[in-house]
Amino acid sequence: MSTLTLNVRFTAKPGHETELRETLEDMVAPTLAEPGCLAYELYLHPSDPSRVVLLEEWVDEAALAAHFETPHLKECAAALAEILLEPLQVRRFNDVG
Numbered sequence: 001m002s003t004l005t006l007n008v009r010f011t012a013k014p015g016h017e018t019e020l021r022e023t024l025e026d027m028v029a030p031t032l033a034e035p036g037c038l039a040y041e042l043y044l045h046p047s048d049p050s051r052v053v054l055l056e057e058w059v060d061e062a063a064l065a066a067h068f069e070t071p072h073l074k075e076c077a078a079a080l081a082e083i084l085l086e087p088l089q090v091r092r093f094n095d096v097g
Contacts, residue, residue, distance in 0.1 A: 002094040003038060004064055008054040009089040016083045017049040023079045024052055030072045031056070036063020050085070 012020035024042050031040045038057040045051035058064045067073060080088070 004058045004061060005093040005095070006054070006056045006058075006064075007091040007093070008056070010052045010054070010080070011085045012050040012052075012083055013085045014050070020050070020052060020080075020083050023076055023083060024054060027072060027076050030070070031067065034063070034067055034070065036060065036066065 028040055036059040040056045043053045
């Protein structure tokens with residue numbers, strides 16, 4: 001079975017750049033502790049602090065589905081509703097091997 005990789009793009013409302021980064025940083029440790037999470041890495045755009053990319057890798061769809069039910073993700077989603085300029089963009093990929 002192939003792993004599932006997500007590329008998630010976020011854009012903060014003006015003035016909420018630090019809040020976006022901190023909200024997403026708070027997700028890293030609890031998410032990495034979840035069964036089935038292989039990677040959860042944040043990247044800040046080099047010239048636009050309002051843009052953040054999250055790369056996450058999961059062992060399978062079931063692990064990702066369980067992640068969506070965690071309290072820390074639900075709390076983050078509520079916070080993001082107030083922070084984001086536009087809806088987040090999610091792209092899904094499976095490994096080639």
